[in-house]
Structure formats: structure tokens, C-alpha cells
């Protein structure tokens with residue numbers, strides 16, 4: 001019996017597992033198989049893994065708030081008072097006072113009549129888009145929109161028209177050609193995180209107003225970052241009151257978790273009744289709402305974080321465009337996300353791994369997230385970085401790209 005205990009269990013792959021293994025092998029062969037990297041502890045821009053530590057240039061913690069002790073303290077207080085869970089959906093018995101307080105706080109921050117919380121940005125897009133447009137309607141979507149917008153559009157069963165990236169002229173033509181639809185809506189990201197560019201929302205508002213089309217903007221990477229006050233892309237482009245629906249996330253610059261849709265009272269009332277990902281899901285913990293209220297206070301009271309973020313990003317951008325101009329995208333001008341185009345999947349993995357060996361973690365982005373042959377490093381700046389860390393990354397990345405032969 002002892003012998004059989006120490007022998008490895010015999011593997012019997014089920015027909016499901018056999019099928020899936022074949023699929024995974026094919027991904028592996030193309031250099032596209034993904035795996036998780038475990039983080040043991042995080043403090044500011046430093047990630048600890050086992051006995052090693054790395055500077056984090058991969059995360060969306062643009063303002064350095066994800067490990068802010070004041071935000072954590074707000075959560076801890078609320079945990080003490082309310083416990084961990086929300087026991088039901090908002091519409092049953094899960095609607096806590098702190099959810100409503102956070103919604104008022106978001107509406108006031110964004111300058112809208114109202115706001116509605118969702119448990120994630122993915123859930124917000126998956127719920128709100130199908131609530132607003134249906135079969136028989138038409139939705140216009142930028143070619144490089146985030147997966148959650150693409151999925152929300154598909155789920156809506158509206159006609160989906162994909163227009164070339166940031167191409168307002170093409171969009172205008174499509175809008176003019178479509179006459180038979182009752183409802184039309186344009187759906188875009190404000191900041192495209194794989195190219196680091198922005199959608200011109202002033203031009204968007206103009207075409208939408210000309211054609212009587214609704215507008216839906218995903219402000220995930222702009223919330224807390226863009227605009228003088230950090231309220232997002234609406235402020236940045238000066239289009240207050242001209243975009244119908246604005247989705248923003250709380251898990252990026254704000255350092256907590258969840259998402260919101262900000263807009264009119266009527267929009268919020270409607271989504272509360274019709275967005276399935278709002279209705280049929282457990283409310284997020286009240287402690288997260290309490291933490292987010294504190295995060296929004298800090299975003300407003302500490303504008304130096306945005307200044308620091310911009311200065312760091314500018315420092316990195318000018319070093320890389322000097323040393324590695326052929327790897328930089330000319331259109332990239334977001335104040336915080338810098339793509340470095342490397343080429344093949346294998347090469348980008350090699351460069352990412354070598355950077356990690358030297359103490360830096362950056363995003364490694366491959367197809368299908370980006371087109372084949374344009375695999376890239378996605379480098380996120382943060383107010384939590386020091387100048388030495390920024391200079392170190394630029395120096396090591398330049399050395400690696402120039403001197404490491406393709407494996």
C-alpha cells in the first residue's frame with residue numbers, strides 16, 4: 001500500500017481535457033499561451049515575488065493609490081462596522097448607504113446628475129450597452145475598442161458597424177449611409193491602452209450632434225488621470241454635457257475596484273431597471289465603496305499626483321524616443337501609457353523576461369490583443385515611480401533591444 005501511495009496518480013484525461021490540451025498545445029506552439037504570475041506583496045511601485053522585488057511598470061495604478069494607507073484605513077473601518085459581504089443584489093437587500101454616498105460623490109466629481117455603480121468595468125459594458133441598444137438598432141464601434149465594449153455590442157444583438165481606428169471621416173460616412181435605424185449609438189474608448197492614444201471626443205460630440213446619434217464613452221484609463229481636476233476625458237476635451245453615457249472604472253487610477261456609469265438621472269434610473277449585470281449580481285462590499293470615497297477625495301485634494309505622473313511619463317517617453325525611435329508609435333500621446341512595439345510574440349516574451357531578470361515588470365502584449373507582428377511592451381507610468389526607476393527602465397530596455405539577439 002505504501003508503494004502505491006508514493007506513486008504519482010495515473011493520469012486519465014477525459015475527452016474534454018484531451019480536446020483542451022490540444023488547444024493549449026497549439027497556443028504554446030504559436031507563443032501565445034498565457035500563464036499567471038503570482039505577486040506575494042505590493043508596496044507602492046514595488047512588487048515582491050518570493051525573495052525578489054521588481055519595479056512595476058505593468059499595472060494601471062497611475063496615481064500610486066492602490067496601496068495608499070488612508071484608502072486601506074477607510075476600508076478597514078468600514079469592514080469593522082459592516083463586515084465583508086453584501087448579502088444580496090442592490091435591488092434586493094444589498095443597497096448600503098455607502099453605495100449611495102459613493103454614487104453621489106462620483107456624480108459630483110464627474111459633474112453629472114447621477115451615477116450608478118457596477119461590480120466591474122467589464123460588467124458595466126456588458127450590461128449597459130445591451131440595455132440601451134437592441135435588435136433593429138445600430139452601434140458604431142472603433143476598431144480598437146476594448147474587449148468588454150466589443151462583447152457588450154455583440155450581446156446587444158444590434159447591428160455592429162466597426163469603423164477604422166479614430167477615423168471620424170469614415171464614421172461620418174457610415175452614419176450618413178444608415179437611415180433605417182431607430183436608435184444609433186457610437187461606442188468608443190477614450191484612451192486606447194494598447195496604442196496609448198486618445199479618441200478625439202470633441203470631434204465625436206460634433207458628428208453625434210449632427211446626426212442625432214447617442215454617444216457612449218469608456219473612460220477606464222482616463223478616470224483620475226486626464227483633465228486638470230482628474231475627472232477624465234470629458235474634462236480633458238471640454239465636452240461637458242455633450243456625451244450621453246460615460247463609463248469609468250475604480251480599479252485603475254482610483255486604486256480600489258468596480259466601475260460606474262455617470263449621466264442623467266433618467267439614464268441611471270433606466271439602467272437600474274434594465275442592465276442585467278447590475279440587476280442579477282451581488283452588490284460589491286460596502287468597504288470598497290467607503291475606500292473609493294476616500295480615493296476620490298485624494299484624487300481631488302492631491303493634484304501633485306497627476307503632475308508627477310505626467311513628469312514621469314514625459315521623462316520615459318523622451319528617453320525612449322531618443323534611443324529607440326523605431327519602436328515608438330508616433331500617435332501615442334496619452335500622459336501615462338507608452339507602447340513599445342517589438343515585433344513577434346517570441347521576441348516580446350524574450351524582452352519582457354529579460355527586463356524582469358533585471359528587476360522591471362512591464363506588460364507583454366501579444367495577439368489577439370494586438371495585430372500579429374506588432375507584439376509590444378505596454379509600459380504604464382505611475383506617480384509612485386522615482387526618476388531613478390524611470391531612468392533605469394529606459395537604460396535597460398535600450399540595452400536589451402539593441403544588444404540581445406533574437407532568440
Ligand SMILES: *Cc1c(COP(=O)(O)O)cnc(C)c1O
Nearest residue numbers: 120121122146148218220249251
Ligand atoms: C480595464 C478596462 C475595462 C474593464 O474594467 P474592469 O473594472 O477591470 O472590469 C473596461 N474597459 C476598458 C477600456 C478597460 O481598460
